[in-house]
Structure formats: structure tokens, C-alpha cells
Amino acid sequence: MRRRANYEAVPVDTHKGEQHLPAYEAINANAKCPALVDADVTIFSRASAAADGRRLWAMGLCCARSDGLSQDLRVRWSPSVHKAEFAIEPIYYVMAWACHRRCKHCYEDRFRPYLRKELAGVVEEAQRNFPRIIDNFPRRMSYVDPAEGPGQHSEKIGRIVLSGGESLLDAVRETVTYPVIERLQQRYANEGGVKIVVQTTGDLLTDSIVDELLQRGVYMISVASVDDFHVGLEGPDKQQAFVDKLSAMFDRHDMRRSGLSATTCNWHEEEGPLYGF
Ligand code: SF4
Helix, strand or coil: CCCCCCCCCCCCCHHHCHHHCHHHHCCCCCCCCCEEEECCEEEECCCCCCCCCCCCECCCCCEECCCCCCCCCCCCCCHHHHCCCCCEECEEEECCCECCCCCCCCCCCCCECCCHHHHHHHHHHHHHHHHHHHHCCCCCCEEECHHHCCCCCCEEECEEEEECCCCCCHHHHHHHHHHHHHHHHHHHCCCCCCEEEEEECCCCCCHHHHHHHHHCCCCEEEECCCCCCCCCCCCHHHHHHHHHHHHHHHHHCCCEECCCCCCCCCHHHCCCCEEEC
16 A cells, blocks of 8 residues: 655755755755755754754665555655654664864765864764654664565664764764663663664774674674775775774674675675674
């Protein structure tokens, strides 16, 4: 059974710069498309829950938990989603803006190094916001996979991808990232569980940090951005050396390399703990 959503499409011509018009920036202050407005709730691209507990990151929502009404929809949005009646797989949660890098190609200007008072402010914002953000996550982080076919739907555990900036920075790790992981584990302990993925540049990883993440039940450590755009990783030799060094570290902790690839959709069903690049 399908339901057709009632909505009004409002074209925004980004070639003409209409995303910068005050009326659009009132909806998405990041001046990025698209944005969805549903009653008093807005979902928009390239903005973070870190800024406002009422908003969730729109990118990465790939499959809404369905009650049989709308499995063909990539994302089902309704006020009931906001009330956490439906699970979403995955949720990509940017916890704090702080990053140790300042990459030219970064999609978000607020991901950058912060010092002293500024850093304290960014961390304090993330600490203040994460309890209410997590409290507004779906009641269950499980989903039904439409690919299994009619009548064969089993409930699968979805992921929450924790990201920054760099969420393993000293100033952020103990104050935000670890408490967020612990709160998520607690929240889903009696609701079918959750797979927590920590996304990182990998620059700051040490054996003890890997240990601390695994002790908190992290399902996967995902190392992003091993590419020419990142200072110090230009060229295949440097990138391979970086991957080899981190792989050896993960192997010391009995983690398995994920079979993640752009052409598979069930890689997150692998048994953890995993690492990936
Ligand atoms: S490491 Fe990633 S988040 Fe940080 S500045 Fe570079 S692109 Fe942005």
C-alpha cells in the first residue's frame, strides 16, 4: 500500500543564487538545498543537529522504518518522525564543530580549529545540546529492509554515525563523544540496540582511544578523508602508509576490516567491531 505525500514544491534556482534570498535563508541558514518544512519542523541539508536540537541532518537518511505504508520511500517525513515514532537508518549526527584541520574543500566553514574561549564555547554548545538531541532520536533504531521482499521483513539494527569535525579531539572526546556514545547505548539497550559508528580522520587515533571506543561498544571506526585533499596525505604512497599503520592498530584490537563498498548495501550487517576507510 502506498500513500502519496501532500506537499508543495518550491523551486529554488541556485544558479541565480536564490538560495541566498532572505526568505530561503530563514528556512536554511546554510543556504543549501534542499530543505523540507513540515509544520514547525524543518529538515535541511548541510546543517547540524549540533546547532539546534530540533533539527536533524538530512543527508544520509536513506531508509525510513516503515509500518508497511511507505517502504518505497527513501525518507518518510512527518511530524511523527520528529516524535520518534519511526526509526531511520542511518542517522548521521554531527556532534561538535571543532576540527584540527582547516580543509579548503570542507563543506562547512564551522569545521575548523578553535582556541581557548572559542573552543570552550563550541564544546559547551555540543554538551548542552546532545541530551535533547538524543532524546528526540527514534524510539527504536531498527528498520525493515524492503530488499528482502514481500512477507520476509525482519527487523535489522540501524546505525548512528557520530561525526564532527574531529570527534576524537582531546577537548571533545571525553566531554562530548564518550558521553554521547554512553547515552545512546543506554537509550537503545532495551529497544533492540543500535550500531554506533565513529567517523574520524584517523589522525588522532591511538591504541588507548581504540580501546576506549570498543569498551563503550562502538560497532565501527570509520576513517574518512584518506585522499589528496588532506594535508600530509597527498599521493598513493602516503595514503597507503597511513592506511597500513591504522589497519595494524585495529588488527591489534581484533577488529575486522569492513567490506564497505559503494556497490553493496548490506555491509552494515557485518559482525563488529569493524573498521573501514
Ligand atoms: S577534516 Fe573533514 S571536517 Fe575537518 S576541516 Fe577537513 S574536511 Fe572539514
